Amino acid sequence: MSKLPGSTGISLLGDKSLEFYRDPITFCERRIEKHGSRIFQARLLNKSTSFVCSVQGMKELLCDKSSVFLKDPTDVMTYMYGDNIVTTNGEEASLLRLSLMNLFTGKCLASSSDYINSVCERSLKDLSSSAEPQSVYPIFKRLGSELVLGLFLNVKAEETPEVFEEITQLCTLHWHGIISAPVNIKVPLWSSGFSTALEAKDKLMEIIKEKLELEQEGFVGCLRSLPLPDASCASQHLLLFISALIPKALASLLTSFTLALCGPGQEEVREQARQDPTYLDQVLLEVQRLWPPFIGGRRIANQDTTLEGYHIPKDSAAMYISHSVHRDPEVFHQPDEFKPERWSGSLCFTLCHQWKDSQMLPPPQGMLG
Template identity: 45%
Template sequence: MFYNNINKQIINMSYGNVGYMFVGDKSIEFYRDPITFVNKQMQEHDTRIFQSRLLNKPTIFLGTIQGVQDLVGECSHNFEMGYKVFMHGLYGDNVVFSEGEEAKRLRDVLHCIFQPDNVQQFNNKLQDLIVKHFSHMDTGTEISAYERFKHFATELSFSIFLDVVPDHSDEVNELLSQLITTHWHGIISVPLSLRMPYWGSKSGYNKAVEAKGKLIEIIRDRLEKANKGDFLHRITEAGFQNQTEVENHLLLFISALVPKAFASILTSFTLALSGQDKSSQRHQACVDSKYLDHVLLEVQRLWPPFFGGRRLTRKSCVLDGIQVQQGTAVIYMTHAAHRDPKVFPDPEEFKPERWEENGDELEKLLCCYGGGKRKCIGIQLIKKIIKEVCTFMLSNYDWTVSSDQDLEYKWLPVSRPKGQLMARFVEKLA
């Protein structure tokens, strides 16, 4: 077997060194604690780019900004998406799995849907749900920040993308929440079911397929009831080739991944500005919109919602000086790249001021939501939602997080502090 009987042999490549070969597959070690795994390899071999074996495939891990920029930029045509084999059955054809001209066609359609004027039309729904979920957090007791944010983002997703009116559709919201949770659990079990069946049962995947079918039925029902001017009407008129494309993209938009990502960022923001010692930063972020932008960039730099992304090499190329061979898998590690000391001095420190100079250029180097041609199309909507929620919180509350809580992070499948992260919110005096 490839790499068997090879121990600590330096990989000599014409363009550079990716560290050491490893004996055996490291999937279990990686999935148990990806950050510890990656940091250990980077420290042991004194490199932010190294090679291991994951999902029974030779895999190069990228932990430099330049490596990620090469991957998602000028070298992107040398790679194909690495998750289609795991996720396509539960999502169907959509922009995430498309390549070449097909990807360009779908992205052009989606850009029309998420252009700034259309994003602004979501504002009333956003403001109504912010008031509903965050107007009464001064309860005198601690609340789970992550669960509160996830509940909000879930309802917002249904409201925006399925035109569900939250106050009038509690039963619909509850059913949808249950279905997207079941669907998501099947998605995250797929790699394990395919490669390591002793980690999980395939019944989770079967349940997810059933949930997908029920979600598609609901989507079709909502499309039939769409009113002119609503999002569902606009998406049918956007230029997709058929209704199946519309349905598959709506399924993607309401995936549990979306509220989990929002909840991750908002929870990290809550943690970053928690406590009396952060009162001056909260005040500055409340009165200075630009400073709030810098705070949010720093939150996303330190605690990106997604660990990274996977690609498969279809044509050999060079990434940050390292030759990558055809057939190799490549994982770009957002958490590590965002801590690249060549780009971000004092990388472990929370320093919003680092964005004051050349902030726009630095922001382009973040890969929270992918990068290059495959960067998330809804980025403007994402930024608007996050900033509006944070502005409301800063305007209305001070907050603390219990000092005795375990504030370590779990990183897969979506990053968030371990446990419930119980926070106490106190309403500001008028």
């Protein structure tokens, strides 16, 4: 069995977290080139970590060996969001997945489309008529917040603007806790970002629990009626669904979409995307491929194992890097080029079946017709 390319150095001194989080894309590109391999090791968060930048490696990590590579229970996400599907493993995760999938089908989903259309029309109408240049990211982030809170919590900005603003601010404070050091210090007139975030979380949980008690209709009503393992499960999941992370991810993707399609050179693509919904789906997939909003995900090996034939020791971490995986030349021809039509052929079919067979993750959006 071969040793992973790269080195993890000695504890603390060999740590590369600062370099990685400053610029994850360059960090991986440099090492992929240096080692001639899309999987390599380095020290991250003071732990030996394999960086997975290939489609094959990611498939092994998340699908084939999902019982070996487990979510990290000491992750700050777990502390800030509590137990939910993102922090659960194995059979427990499969059962939760089965239950939660009901929220995204049938009557639950049907009731969402009118709301989505009306928020989009209202939020975006001024964009096309504006003569001045606009900064689109904040506009899309606001749109994302309106969608998330309206759909998942039945709090609509137009109907109850103060409640909407209060919850949006609490979600932002809670999110800042994830990206600040996990130190819970509170002294008069000053409190650490982390303790402020925990206070915001408590307030959000109160609002969520009240909603779950009172609302009969919509997403909250559907969630209430699901068979879930314990009483706190629904509220923990609502906390995840209204996380500030989701409007940020949506705003990032819509901004990338705008940049990819703007300018005089893209008139044809814009026209085709307007006319043909299938082509628009392909454009959206290509935007998600080239500019994924999240860095990736991290797991811990619960036994000695392998990834792409390389030895991975027990208790080491493995991290998939979405940006690099999505540009793996083994799977994507001319990986750095924006080519929406790549999603129309057999690649889409093959990946679609791999996702279906693995039954581990939801299929990428738009791939299952």
